[in-house]
Amino acid sequence: MKILVCMKQVPQKDAPLKLNETAAWIREDVSYEVNEPDAFALEESLRQKEKHGGEVVVITSGPARSQQVLREALAKGADRAIHLEDNAFVALDAFNTAKAFAAAIKDEKFDLIFTGLQSDDYGYAQTGVILAELLGWPHATIIMQIEKTDAGIKVKRELEAGFFQFVDMPLPAVLTIQSGINKLRYATLIGIKQAKNKPIRKVTLAEVQSAIGGNLQKIERLYVPQKTKKTEHIEGTPSEIAKKLVDKLRNEIRVL
Amino acid sequence: MWGRPPSAVRRAKPGNVLARSKQLEADFMSDTILVVVEQREGKLNRVSWETITAGQTIAAATGWTLEAAIVGASVSALAAEVAAKKVAKVYAIESPRLEPYTPDAFAAALKQFLTTKRPQLVLMPHTYQVRDFVPKLATAMGRTVISDCIGFKHEHGKLVFTRQMFQGKFAADVSFASDAPWFVTFQNGAFRGDKAEAGVNAAPVETVSIEIADGVIRNKPQEVFKEAKQAVDLTQAEIIVSVGRGIKEQKNIEMAKQLAEVLGAELAASRPICDSGWLPMDRQIGSSGQTVAPKLYLALGISGAIQHIVGMKGSRTIVAVNKDSEAPIFEIADYAIVGNLFDIVPPLIEEVKRAKAGN
Numbered sequence: 001m002k003i004l005v006c007m008k009q010v011p012q013k014d015a016p017l018k019l020n021e022t023a024a025w026i027r028e029d030v031s032y033e034v035n036e037p038d039a040f041a042l043e044e045s046l047r048q049k050e051k052h053g054g055e056v057v058v059i060t061s062g063p064a065r066s067q068q069v070l071r072e073a074l075a076k077g078a079d080r081a082i083h084l085e086d087n088a089f090v091a092l093d094a095f096n097t098a099k100a101f102a103a104a105i106k107d108e109k110f111d112l113i114f115t116g117l118q119s120d121d122y123g124y125a126q127t128g129v130i131l132a133e134l135l136g137w138p139h140a141t142i143i144m145q146i147e148k149t150d151a152g153i154k155v156k157r158e159l160e161a162g163f164f165q166f167v168d169m170p171l172p173a174v175l176t177i178q179s180g181i182n183k184l185r186y187a188t189l190i191g192i193k194q195a196k197n198k199p200i201r202k203v204t205l206a207e208v209q210s211a212i213g214g215n216l217q218k219i220e221r222l223y224v225p226q227k228t229k230k231t232e233h234i235e236g237t238p239s240e241i242a243k244k245l246v247d248k249l250r251n252e253i254r255v256l
Numbered sequence: 257m258w259g260r261p262p263s264a265v266r267r268a269k270p271g272n273v274l275a276r277s278k279q280l281e282a283d284f285m286s287d288t289i290l291v292v293v294e295q296r297e298g299k300l301n302r303v304s305w306e307t308i309t310a311g312q313t314i315a316a317a318t319g320w321t322l323e324a325a326i327v328g329a330s331v332s333a334l335a336a337e338v339a340a341k342k343v344a345k346v347y348a349i350e351s352p353r354l355e356p357y358t359p360d361a362f363a364a365a366l367k368q369f370l371t372t373k374r375p376q377l378v379l380m381p382h383t384y385q386v387r388d389f390v391p392k393l394a395t396a397m398g399r400t401v402i403s404d405c406i407g408f409k410h411e412h413g414k415l416v417f418t419r420q421m422f423q424g425k426f427a428a429d430v431s432f433a434s435d436a437p438w439f440v441t442f443q444n445g446a447f448r449g450d451k452a453e454a455g456v457n458a459a460p461v462e463t464v465s466i467e468i469a470d471g472v473i474r475n476k477p478q479e480v481f482k483e484a485k486q487a488v489d490l491t492q493a494e495i496i497v498s499v500g501r502g503i504k505e506q507k508n509i510e511m512a513k514q515l516a517e518v519l520g521a522e523l524a525a526s527r528p529i530c531d532s533g534w535l536p537m538d539r540q541i542g543s544s545g546q547t548v549a550p551k552l553y554l555a556l557g558i559s560g561a562i563q564h565i566v567g568m569k570g571s572r573t574i575v576a577v578n579k580d581s582e583a584p585i586f587e588i589a590d591y592a593i594v595g596n597l598f599d600i601v602p603p604l605i606e607e608v609k610r611a612k613a614g615n
Binding site for chain 1: 434
């Protein structure tokens with residue numbers, strides 16, 4: 001099976017974020033990491049390749065820094081990478097990001113495309129489904145298991161409140177992958193060495209410009225959310241904090 | 257006042273939407289809000305009432321007309337339930353091919369309906385089902401979805417929708433830069449379902465039969481099932497001690513477990529902890545786990561990603577321990593302890609033991 005994995009670089013989970021001067025985006029001088037569900041999507045693609053053979057290609061969009069997610073994916077076992085490299089890609093909405101990806105892979109023939117179920121920065125949870133529609137492929141979201149069948153694949157969708165559902169679907173297809181579908185591997189030293197010789201195809205903004213248009217939605221402003229709750233800080237040494245909290249548990253919260 | 261007076265509500269005759277499409281195009285204006293409620297296996301998803309409240313609130317702010325729709329194989333009984341609320345009209349969008357749910361059929365049915373009807377704004381709950389089909393539907397119409405919103409503002413005649421970004425560290429006000437219909441999904445809990453106003457009279461229900469051609473539906477879904485029976489019902493717990501990534505290693509779970517034991521609490525966790533197998537999946541709180549509202553929710557090393565918050569924000573008292581003073585969990589905490597949980601939990605266990613012994 002030939003699988004494309006869409007990956008994204010996002011600010012590290014505990015990175016302190018600050019607004020930039022436009023107040024519509026963050027200052028980008030922070031540490032970045034792979035969007036967590038995308039790491040599970042990559043792992044799943046590698047496992048499918050190990051079972052059924054084929055090729056794993058990873059794709060991302062963003063400035064030079066985002067190449068790091070491709071390097072890590074290649075070190076873990078992806079065969080090659082596609083990098084839509086331009087700072088402008090960061091500000092694209094999900095619709096245009098999907099359009100740019102579709103344009104960048106128009107000469108490829110994948111059986112499956114995986115994305116993480118959503119990103120930790122925008123959190124749209126849309127790009128994979130939009131890409132499926134643009135390509136005219138079927139899709140399934142929030143996937144916890146993938147099996148190859150004679151007619152295509154059988155996937156396990158996670159529903160809410162502990163429910164699941166198996167869905168049979170034909171290929172090619174797009175799947176959005178849930179965190180926890182598998183156990184992530186680490187890159188090996190050999191893998192890291194081999195990654196240096198694996199190809200990364202660069203795609204410029206100009207190459208996909210004709211496929212994308214103006215954003216269909218616009219972030220007017222970004223801000224620290226207004227608190228709706230009055231929060232009381234409990235401070236002091238750990239033992240003082242413990243005493244104060246127990247006092248509150250007993251006298252205010254009344255659970256002791 | 258809400259919306260238009262009833263006399264101004266336009267009525268359409270029941271019948272087949274395809275046959276009436278010309279009339280409808282001329283008939284309906286761009287100042288309509290359509291709430292698409294969710295049903296599963298013949299039952300309304302309760303989150304639908306929240307979306308009705310959202311629609312009523314936006315209608316009150318804008319003066320637009322509010323209508324509702326429900327999609328399925330045979331949904332007129334459910335449509336009647338929705339028609340009891342203060343809405344101008346309810347559409348039962350039906351086709352035998354809409355059962356069981358598939359994204360292909362739902363997107364096809366709603367595209368036909370919306371192309372004819374052209375509401376300005378389409379509201380839906382941000383459920384797993386909606387997430388599965390609404391980006392496809394919007395894309396098929398060349399439109400966009402502002403997803404997972406927590407509120408809206410109506411500023412100088414312009415609607416903006418508020419959503420969380422960067423895992424809740426920031427909020428963003430987002431506007432549409434495209435033509436109608438505008439699609440918006442609202443996060444579970446963004447509006448209060450019990451505030452959905454009832455109508456004076458039942459709203460008219462119109463059944464709209466949709467043709468879904470052969471070959472449109474590509475996925476073959478099987479029966480919905482529950483994995484092993486949930487062993488732990490966290491919804492009944494009075495006190496929950498919940499751990500997140502800040503617990504660092506599996507062996508540290510023991511410490512949280514001790515705290516839970518002395519407090520007489522249930523132990524729970526955010527998704528990453530269960531994904532790692534450090535606690536079983538049935539102890540997970542959040543959008544993909546259980547939704548709880550205990551007397552006390554003690555969050556240890558939980559940053560407060562949206563997916564977790566939706567599962568516990570109804571707790572009566574929230575105490576959060578986190579070393580990151582900017583962690584979003586503090587936004588909803590009643591008591592905040594900024595510090596290392598490994599420093600704070602051991603003396604807390606001792607202090608609780610002492611307090612209990614003193615009783």
